[in-house]
Amino acid sequence: MVSSKFQQFTVQSARKLPVILLADVSGSMSQNGKIQTLNRAIAEMIESFAAEEDVRAAIYVAVITFGRGGTKIHQPLLPANQIQWTDMQAAGRTPMAEAFDLARIMVEDKNQIASRDYHPTVVLVSDGHPTDDQGYLSDNWKQPLQQFLDSERASKALRLAMGIGEDADEEILKAFLTGQDSQLLFRADESGQIRQFFRFVTMSVTNRSQSVNPNSISTLPDNFEDLDF
Helix, strand or coil: CHHHHHHHHHHHHCEEEEEEEEEEECHHHHHHHHHHHHHHHHHHHHHHHHCCCCCCEEEEEEEEEEECCEEEEEEEEEEHHHCCCCCCCCCCCCCHHHHHHHHHHHHHCCCCCCCCCCCCEEEEEECCCCECCCCCECCCCHHHHHHHHHCCCHHHCEEEEEEECCCCCHHHHHHHCCCCCHHHEEEECCHHHHHHHHHHHHHHHHHHHCCCCCCCCCCCCCCHHHCCC
16 A cells, blocks of 8 residues: 555656647648548557656647647647547648647646646647648748747757658748757658657657656657667
């Protein structure tokens, strides 16, 4: 009984290691099985996190989607082992600017991510170009992204990005990674590479959760292409 109570206390007192995913769910993601593969990859990632027993850092996951109806919190920030994944649906435009705003607000909200918690991992996944409220191509993402990058808390996050297909906007993906290693930008030309990318995300976060210093991001795999999954 004493051991059980101690274990419960240890788990409850573990500092959060948040993972925030910004997912493009615009209409183009419904083509060629992209949204189905993305849903499967995210579900597998969450299952892997939920199976982690290291209590040095408690992995939490949130998913912000941008598509039909604007930007939404598809999955609130919760411990991975409490999440029942619900598949995303793809339709509509690409209101990415709003996603940067919502991600910044989430990271800055100390009720969700306390000062004692570890720096988050923020992942951007998109297969196209940002649009405005009318669905036209737009540069309206630049100011919200800069505000995200200038945020004292958000600027400390590890950022990863994946462009799906040849139509993915490389300019914005690179801008999202400003100040970080360009190797953290990945391209997926087929569904298998989407799942491979999320295995990399899983490995990166898991390595951090088991590290003596989870805020350190210097131990990421050197070459994603050489990883044996």
